[in-house]
Amino acid sequence: MHPVRKQRLILVSLVVVLSSAATGLVAFALRDNINLFYPPADVVAGKAPTDRSIRLGGMVVEGSIERSDTDLDTTFWVTDYEASVPVRYSGILPDLFAEGEGVVAEGTLDESGMLVATQVLAKHDENYMPPEVAAALEGKTASQGQPFLP
Amino acid sequence: MIPELGHVALIIAFVLAIGLAVVPMWGAMRRDVAAMNMAPSLAVGVTVFVAVAFALLAVSFLQDDFSVAVVAANSNSLLPPIFKFSALWGNHEGSLLLWVLILSGWMTAVATFSRGLPLVMVARVLSVMGVVAVGFLAFSLLTSNPFERLLPNTPLDGNDLNPLLQDPGLIIHPPLLYMGYVGLSVPFAFAIAALMGGRLDASWARWSRPWTNVAWGFLTLGIMLGSWWAYYELGWGGWWFWDPVENASFMPWLMGTALVHSLAVTEKRGVFRSWTVLLAIFAFSLSLLGTFLVRSGVLTSVHAFAADPERGLFILIFLALVVGGSLLLYALRAPSVASRVSYGGVSRESLLMINNLVFTVSTIVVLLGTLFPLIMDAFSLGKYSVGPPYFNAVFVPLMALVMPFMAVGPLSRWREDTTRRWLHELLVPGLGVLVVAIVLAPLGSEDFNVWIALAVLLAGWVAVGVLKGLWRLIATRTEGGLKWRRLTPSFLGMALAHLGFAAVVLGAVVVSQENQERDLRMAVGDVETLGAYRFELMSLRQQAGPNYLADQAVFEVRRDQELIGVLMPEKRRYFASGRIMTEAAIDASLWRDLYIALGEPIGEQAWAVRLQCKPMVRWLWLGALMIGLGALVTALDRRYRSQRSTVPAAAPGVAAVAG
Numbered sequence: 001m002h003p004v005r006k007q008r009l010i011l012v013s014l015v016v017v018l019s020s021a022a023t024g025l026v027a028f029a030l031r032d033n034i035n036l037f038y039p040p041a042d043v044v045a046g047k048a049p050t051d052r053s054i055r056l057g058g059m060v061v062e063g064s065i066e067r068s069d070t071d072l073d074t075t076f077w078v079t080d081y082e083a084s085v086p087v088r089y090s091g092i093l094p095d096l097f098a099e100g101e102g103v104v105a106e107g108t109l110d111e112s113g114m115l116v117a118t119q120v121l122a123k124h125d126e127n128y129m130p131p132e133v134a135a136a137l138e139g140k141t142a143s144q145g146q147p148f149l150p
Numbered sequence: 151m152i153p154e155l156g157h158v159a160l161i162i163a164f165v166l167a168i169g170l171a172v173v174p175m176w177g178a179m180r181r182d183v184a185a186m187n188m189a190p191s192l193a194v195g196v197t198v199f200v201a202v203a204f205a206l207l208a209v210s211f212l213q214d215d216f217s218v219a220v221v222a223a224n225s226n227s228l229l230p231p232i233f234k235f236s237a238l239w240g241n242h243e244g245s246l247l248l249w250v251l252i253l254s255g256w257m258t259a260v261a262t263f264s265r266g267l268p269l270v271m272v273a274r275v276l277s278v279m280g281v282v283a284v285g286f287l288a289f290s291l292l293t294s295n296p297f298e299r300l301l302p303n304t305p306l307d308g309n310d311l312n313p314l315l316q317d318p319g320l321i322i323h324p325p326l327l328y329m330g331y332v333g334l335s336v337p338f339a340f341a342i343a344a345l346m347g348g349r350l351d352a353s354w355a356r357w358s359r360p361w362t363n364v365a366w367g368f369l370t371l372g373i374m375l376g377s378w379w380a381y382y383e384l385g386w387g388g389w390w391f392w393d394p395v396e397n398a399s400f401m402p403w404l405m406g407t408a409l410v411h412s413l414a415v416t417e418k419r420g421v422f423r424s425w426t427v428l429l430a431i432f433a434f435s436l437s438l439l440g441t442f443l444v445r446s447g448v449l450t451s452v453h454a455f456a457a458d459p460e461r462g463l464f465i466l467i468f469l470a471l472v473v474g475g476s477l478l479l480y481a482l483r484a485p486s487v488a489s490r491v492s493y494g495g496v497s498r499e500s501l502l503m504i505n506n507l508v509f510t511v512s513t514i515v516v517l518l519g520t521l522f523p524l525i526m527d528a529f530s531l532g533k534y535s536v537g538p539p540y541f542n543a544v545f546v547p548l549m550a551l552v553m554p555f556m557a558v559g560p561l562s563r564w565r566e567d568t569t570r571r572w573l574h575e576l577l578v579p580g581l582g583v584l585v586v587a588i589v590l591a592p593l594g595s596e597d598f599n600v601w602i603a604l605a606v607l608l609a610g611w612v613a614v615g616v617l618k619g620l621w622r623l624i625a626t627r628t629e630g631g632l633k634w635r636r637l638t639p640s641f642l643g644m645a646l647a648h649l650g651f652a653a654v655v656l657g658a659v660v661v662s663q664e665n666q667e668r669d670l671r672m673a674v675g676d677v678e679t680l681g682a683y684r685f686e687l688m689s690l691r692q693q694a695g696p697n698y699l700a701d702q703a704v705f706e707v708r709r710d711q712e713l714i715g716v717l718m719p720e721k722r723r724y725f726a727s728g729r730i731m732t733e734a735a736i737d738a739s740l741w742r743d744l745y746i747a748l749g750e751p752i753g754e755q756a757w758a759v760r761l762q763c764k765p766m767v768r769w770l771w772l773g774a775l776m777i778g779l780g781a782l783v784t785a786l787d788r789r790y791r792s793q794r795s796t797v798p799a800a801a802p803g804v805a806a807v808a809g
Contacts (some may be wrong), residue, residue, distance in 0.1 A: 009260065010495050010500070011503065014503070014507060015507065018507050018508070018511055019511065021549070022511045022514070022515055022544070025515070025543060025544045025547060026515055026518060026544055035534065035535050035537065036532050036533065036534055036636075037532075037533035037534070054533055055533075067750070067752065068752070069752060069753045070670055070671065070752075071670075072669050072670070072671060072749070072752075072758050084564070090669075091669045092386070092669055092749035092750075092758050092760050093748070093749065093750065095385070095729070095731050095732055096729070096730070097729045
């Protein structure tokens with residue numbers, strides 16, 4: 001075969017093999033590793049799946065943080081001023097995690113509707129709000145009524 | 151008065167940048183030597199006025215002029231002076247000014263070191279960079295003016311700098327990273343200039359190459375510092391989070407890696423020309439995309455400052471213009487005639503092509519993961535997030551794929567080579583590395599870890615290839631002794647960078663596999679063990695800093711009764727903002743880091759504590775340092791210097807115009 005053609009053939013087959021391998025990997029990796037975001041109202045309404053990891057975002061309800069005295073377990077409620085969801089987390093919380101502040105918790109829902117979190121993210125800057133949380137809170141303010149703690 | 155002067159300086163710089171974007175370009179089109187000759191002076195002019203604006207803003211910060219909005223929002227009278235200075239770029243407006251300052255610095259560098267280049271080339275390159283400068287200066291002046299005043303309601307004191315950013319790492323991380331980010335505008339400008347002139351040849355690649363290597367080297371160093379800073383400052387001991395903004399800097403790096411290698415082929419062999427140009431365009435486009443992602447606040451990230459849709463839109467339009475314009479130019483002007491130079495399937499060209507394919511595909515998968523949530527959100531298909539598992543699953547196999555070829559690269563010949571020769575060179579050392587990998591893998595942990603064995607094998611394989619290549623170069627059969635003089639900066643830089651890459655891979659795999667971590671509750675007198683180390687909490691005390699008060703815990707760490715060190719992690723409360731920050735304590739060494747961070751107080755006399763033992767984590771940053779330094783070393787190669795002296799000094803402009 002003509003060397004230039006041979007060269008092209010090698011190039012084209014390499015591109016095909018690599019890109020199909022990459023596409024396969026991407027599809028495989030995306031299947032299990034993307035998390036949908038849900039505001040508390042959707043979780044309480046039962047719209048969130050219970051068999052996989054989700055992200056829950058909103059504000060930490062004032063007075064809802066309970067820390068254990070013996071280990072690192074913490075529970076708190078997350079609200080979008082429409083509904084509230086309890087979250088349990090075991091481990092060290094970020095520095096900017098506080099009552100009345102925005103938070104995103106990642107984890108799975110148990111049968112009782114509590115989110116067992118594997119990761120808790122708080123905002124990093126006091127002017128900054130995670131976009132998902134901002135969107136979830138849009139048009140809803142604390143003045144519509146204090147979040148309730150059942 | 152000072153801020154107003156700064157504002158005026160910035161406006162003058164903007165006007166000069168418009169001049170730079172228009173006049174030399176017009177001159178190049180009309181073959182007007184006088185117009186083209188203005189390019190270097192205009193570039194220096196822009197630099198001077200941007201530098202004046204930058205210096206005046208720095209003065210406002212150092213003098214605590216809280217009538218300036220950014221100073222009030224990001225500084226405080228209690229802040230140590232060095233952090234007052236670095237607070238300048240710890241915010242959106244100031245960091246944009248730094249961006250422009252570094253861009254103009256690169257323009258001046260090009261103007262200074264390119265005297266030997268044809269005038270028309272210099273004029274076009276500087277003009278293209280001028281266009282970029284106009285875009286960013288307009289962005290700064292129109293949407294994020296750093297000199298905005300808070301009059302008459304001047305606050306008495308400032309809001310303070312985010313405590314996370316009150317750290318020496320922040321003083322150097324952004325400038326270095328921007329050197330790399332913005333530096334990619336130089337190969338971009340060279341590519342566009344070459345497309346305009348229709349001159350895409352080996353000498354073009356030779357001009358562009360040192361700039362690309364240096365920019366890419368700075369980008370490497372900037373990313374390394376960012377990773378190191380996150381490790382010790384964010385308090386949970388991670389070194390890479392696949393955070394969207396990390397990806398924003400990593401994508402130009404991946405593209406740049408492909409570009410650096412593709413330029414080598416273009417310079418040496420004159421092939422891959424159109425591809426190289428395309429890579430240069432994409433690399434810079436990705437740095438603009440990165441700027442968009444960071445500055446628009448569309449993503450949840452450590453780096454995002456307060457969001458402002460107007461700013462995001464501005465960069466998005468600018469990005470569309472730059473990418474669209476350059477791709478259009480590419481479509482119109484890319485060389486349509488295929489190069490006549492041919493090469494065999496088994497050759498250095500083919501190996502470098504594999505490098506290019508792998509790094510391009512890596513860029514695409516990282517890009518996909520980073521933009522996927524944005525795209526889904528834009529089409530209202532739900533709010534997704536793509537986490538580290540995705541990136542690890544796609545990225546790690548790709549890197550493993552490229553490493554077997556990396557060892558062969560330095561030994562291979564251009565044009566035509568044989569697999570038999572490769573086998574002859576590498577079979578014995580390769581088998582040696584295999585044995586070492588099998589022996590080493592169980593050390594440090596109880597059972598055989600196949601991933602560590604694989605990492606040792608691949609990293610060792612790469613190192614063997616580099617060392618064998620080095621040996622081939624300097625050893626001679628006929629005369630005794632080694633010919634060190636044959637060791638060019640080019641080869642030395644490549645060897646350093648490749649060895650560094652091997653070190654990064656080794657460090658990343660070992661620390662990911664063997665990291666030990668425990669979150670627990672500890673009171674004074676408690677003893678906990680982690681691996682071979684005993685951690686005892688000796689005491690708790692309060693410690694005052696210049697602008698914070700800290701709760702400090704004192705730990706003694708022992709191994710076999712021998713005292714390794716006293717570690718003092720802190721939890722600080724900053725006065726001005728009331729913000730709380732974790733300051734981790736680290737006992738660092740080449741083979742392992744011990745890492746202690748405080749969580750919250752539990753009850754009266756106890757704290758939540760995170761203990762970590764991170765083997766070989768330093769190798770990551772040492773390796774990245776080697777990559778970055780290697781890239782900088784290559785630019786010292788003599789052929790880039792002799793290039794300049796070969797062009798007659800007299801009337802270079804006229805000669806170039808004629809040619």
